[in-house]
Amino acid sequence: MKLLNETLKKISTLDAEAMKKASLHIDSLFKPLKSLGRLEDLAIQLAGITKNPFPSVDNKAIIVMSADHGVYEEGIAPDPQSITAIQTPNFAKGLTGVCALAKQARADVVIVDIGIAKDIQDHRVINRKIRYGTSNMAKGPAMTREEAIKSLEIGIEVTLDQIKNGKKLIGTGEMGIGNTTPSTAIFSVIGGIDPEEIVGVGAGLPTEKLKHKAAVIRKAIEVNQPDPKDGIDVLSKIGGFEIGGMVGTMLGAAAERIPVVVDGFISTAAALIAITIEPKVKDFLIPSHYTAERGGKVAIELVGLKPMFDMELRLGEGTGAALAFNFIEAATFMVKEMGKRP
């Protein structure tokens, strides 16, 4: 709890002076005013986050949190639960979708076991296992409040380690069979939306099972009665360990004034919990893409962010964040490389 409290205390506001300097500089560049559109907004936000009108984000990492879900036993996901444990070492080997995109963006991928249902033998996977998957949220709380806080603090610690190692830009990623179910539950509770309105197929659930997935989510909310104003209560009752880890990454990066990129559906659920815990964190979040998962648009609107692009991705892992790194780095090149108006 100490690390979480210290981190929350450190989260401040954007630096208005650096933003003004960046804005004046961008307006002085050799181009029609505002003609680089949202790239200009991005450069100004980066200045505000880093307190530097000319920041560099060349050293980047995607932090992937991996965990399993007790609610899997309700039949809410199309794949065997063992895929989480099978796929996790593939992040260390560079074989997953996010690894390919991160390689192109010259970013490291950091993979953390924060609650996979099996032991992972690969030493390159950081072992911060809380336990072997959450409990079934359709029957009771997914985790205790203490475990939820632990997941946040693990996310903070792993992120601070990366920042200490020189990372200037962080992306959030995840792996966890079944995790679109707790994510949808989080949007339902905090947004006050019926699960049936936003539930989607995740990794490919047959559409005839969508009503069942929504009913499981509704039951989990009824059984647990999470307090929508208490992000930690929501996380503990209907969340997941990897979602908590991603929230921790967002809080830790914001506290250190490091820009942190929101990925897809699950990462958006983490962002919603992060801003429920500390609204100031929102200014430090950079949205990436519109996920193709049904409910994704409503979800990112709940956070109050406008993604940069829509490539119809629906993989997660941090793939959208890795693609977004290119836009973010491009914004820093614009301010540093362009010439001024005569």
Ligand SMILES: Cc1cc2ncn([C@H]3O[C@H](COP(=O)(O)O)[C@@H](O)[C@H]3O)c2cc1C
């Ligand atoms: C091989 C494979 C790789 C993945 N990488 C990310 N996900 C994505 O799909 C899962 C969420 O969807 P659902 O809630 O329907 O299970 C998460 O693991 C998410 O990261 C994957 C899913 C699979 C099958």
Ligand SMILES: O=C(O)c1cccnc1
């Ligand atoms: O948008 C995502 O992150 C997503 C969507 C479906 C399944 N897994 C992840």
